[in-house]
Amino acid sequence: MRGSWWREGVFYQIYPRSFQDSNGDGVGDLAGITRRLDHLNDGTPASLGIDAIWISPFYRSPMKDFGYDVSDYRDIDPTFGTLGDFDRLLEEAHRRGIRVLVDLVPNHTSDQHPWFVESRSSRDNPKRNWYVWADPRRGGPPNNWRAVFGAREKRSAWTLDPATGQYYLHHFLPEQPDLNWWNEEVRRAIDDVMRFWLDRGVDGFRIDVAHSLVKDQRLRDNPRLFAKRRPRHNWELDEVHEIHRRWRRVLDEYDDRMAVAEVSSRKLANLVRYYGNDDELQMPFNFNFLRQPWSAERFRAVVEEWERLLPHHAWPDYTLSNHDRSRAASRYGPRRARVAALMLLTLRGTPFIYYGEEIGMTDVTIPPERIVDVDGRDGERTPMQWDATPNAGFSTGRPWLPMAPDAQRVNVAAQRDDPGSLFSFYRRLIRLRHGSPALRSGSYRTLPAPRGVFAYVREAEGGRYGVGLNFTDRARRVGFARPARLVLSTSTDREGSAELGEFDLAPNEGVLAQLS
Ligand code: GLC
Numbered sequence: 001m002r003g004s005w006w007r008e009g010v011f012y013q014i015y016p017r018s019f020q021d022s023n024g025d026g027v028g029d030l031a032g033i034t035r036r037l038d039h040l041n042d043g044t045p046a047s048l049g050i051d052a053i054w055i056s057p058f059y060r061s062p063m064k065d066f067g068y069d070v071s072d073y074r075d076i077d078p079t080f081g082t083l084g085d086f087d088r089l090l091e092e093a094h095r096r097g098i099r100v101l102v103d104l105v106p107n108h109t110s111d112q113h114p115w116f117v118e119s120r121s122s123r124d125n126p127k128r129n130w131y132v133w134a135d136p137r138r139g140g141p142p143n144n145w146r147a148v149f150g151a152r153e154k155r156s157a158w159t160l161d162p163a164t165g166q167y168y169l170h171h172f173l174p175e176q177p178d179l180n181w182w183n184e185e186v187r188r189a190i191d192d193v194m195r196f197w198l199d200r201g202v203d204g205f206r207i208d209v210a211h212s213l214v215k216d217q218r219l220r221d222n223p224r225l226f227a228k229r230r231p232r233h234n235w236e237l238d239e240v241h242e243i244h245r246r247w248r249r250v251l252d253e254y255d256d257r258m259a260v261a262e263v264s265s266r267k268l269a270n271l272v273r274y275y276g277n278d279d280e281l282q283m284p285f286n287f288n289f290l291r292q293p294w295s296a297e298r299f300r301a302v303v304e305e306w307e308r309l310l311p312h313h314a315w316p317d318y319t320l321s322n323h324d325r326s327r328a329a330s331r332y333g334p335r336r337a338r339v340a341a342l343m344l345l346t347l348r349g350t351p352f353i354y355y356g357e358e359i360g361m362t363d364v365t366i367p368p369e370r371i372v373d374v375d376g377r378d379g380e381r382t383p384m385q386w387d388a389t390p391n392a393g394f395s396t397g398r399p400w401l402p403m404a405p406d407a408q409r410v411n412v413a414a415q416r417d418d419p420g421s422l423f424s425f426y427r428r429l430i431r432l433r434h435g436s437p438a439l440r441s442g443s444y445r446t447l448p449a450p451r452g453v454f455a456y457v458r459e460a461e462g463g464r465y466g467v468g469l470n471f472t473d474r475a476r477r478v479g480f481a482r483p484a485r486l487v488l489s490t491s492t493d494r495e496g497s498a499e500l501g502e503f504d505l506a507p508n509e510g511v512l513a514q515l516s
Helices: 004-008 030-035 083-095 114-121 184-200 239-252 268-275 296-309 328-332 334-346 412-416 422-435 437-441
Strands: 011-014 052-055 072-076 099-104 158-161 166-169 204-207 258-261 317-319 350-354 443-447 453-460 463-470 476-489 499-505 510-515
Touching: 004 437, 030 083, 072 083, 072 184, 083 099, 083 184, 099 184, 099 258, 184 239, 239 258, 239 268, 268 296, 296 443, 296 453, 296 463, 328 334, 334 350, 334 422, 334 463, 334 510, 412 422, 422 437, 422 476, 437 453, 437 463, 453 476, 463 476, 463 499, 499 510
Parallel strands: 011 052, 011 350, 052 099, 099 204, 204 258, 317 350
Antiparallel strands: 158 166, 443 453, 453 463, 463 510, 476 499, 476 510
């Protein structure tokens, strides 16, 4: 069925600088990813078993924001390889049944992109209007909009270009000028970039900053409210939906492709609008798990509200980590991270796993002299830990970011043959999910549970599973209200009968049970 691969599959995000280096320069590359595809899915239970990868940007870039500043949307940065390497990666992934999403960055380009170089060259250049240029106001920036990077320093989203005497807009670094999405030529140029990759055979896109794009044409100041500035005029304007509908039409020119949009709406009622009438992008990311404290009630509230808001045609997704956020194992600790993984992989919705989460990688403290990111995100981007060889098998050169101090102990090789390892837990869960229509695509229903426990049922014709997650540091007595057989627990030391009537969940334990 059309669309079933992304509804029923498990996604895995690869940050290409940090996955596998193949040429010893200390930076991961496309050939490295190809070499490691068997870890992701080799068709046997030895591999993780995921269905799709999203690769963060690998296009030509001056790397001010490590690839999120693109200077050529249609070529690979030499650090990562060549278009030939990309084609090989795509072919090898497809051969293993792994779909591939590439990262589209349409809100801004690099200041080195030929479009911007032209645009800034003079006020009457034909590309001037491809970016957002404005005259100074009272000798300063055109309005009070602020950049996302440097929010704490209250940095303006505008930079003066002395040569032409105007300011240009950039919501991230000054080296990332925002495109002018009111301009039809810009819209067409990005459609063509999409077609370039779709023609090459990619299965879709993760779309960067997809909620922003269009900004108030009159460049009105954002209002101040309670001493805070609300980004009313530069974030989530209604016109953005028109662009998402346009992109959907481009995707629909092809067979069964999809896109997932980075939308940072905090309010789910806002987020749900991005599903449109099944005529926008297939899914917006739901980042709300990343913002919750460790509380059963809080996670349950997110899931219940989301289930209530979603129209019939809309399919949810969830994620616990990405390249912009602290890792789950660091936020929650190892024991709880397992409970969180059980939740992620048993809820109704496509799970997105960030590389390294399957072995419990944690944020690394980066010594000041090795900090390279502009926004403090190096800690969650350190190289993948493969084995106990030097640099954990990531590179024969000096890794671009330090390896985790525990990399010799925490790695794929060490966990592969250990049935109690987190990697084994992920593998089992993903296989269970694949094998069960109830877990893959069945309905969701919350179960009554004591304080601090989040419990639910997933059900489809011919199958029913119960999940109980204890978020507290105390044992909690629970039951699934019908005969239940234990399938798996986050605790390797669970003892007693596999038949679960009323039973005790250990502190921070989660169980999956088959219900009759
Ligand atoms: C998105 C990306 C982030 C990047 C920013 C600017 O939020 O996830 O990594 O820095 O956009 O492109």
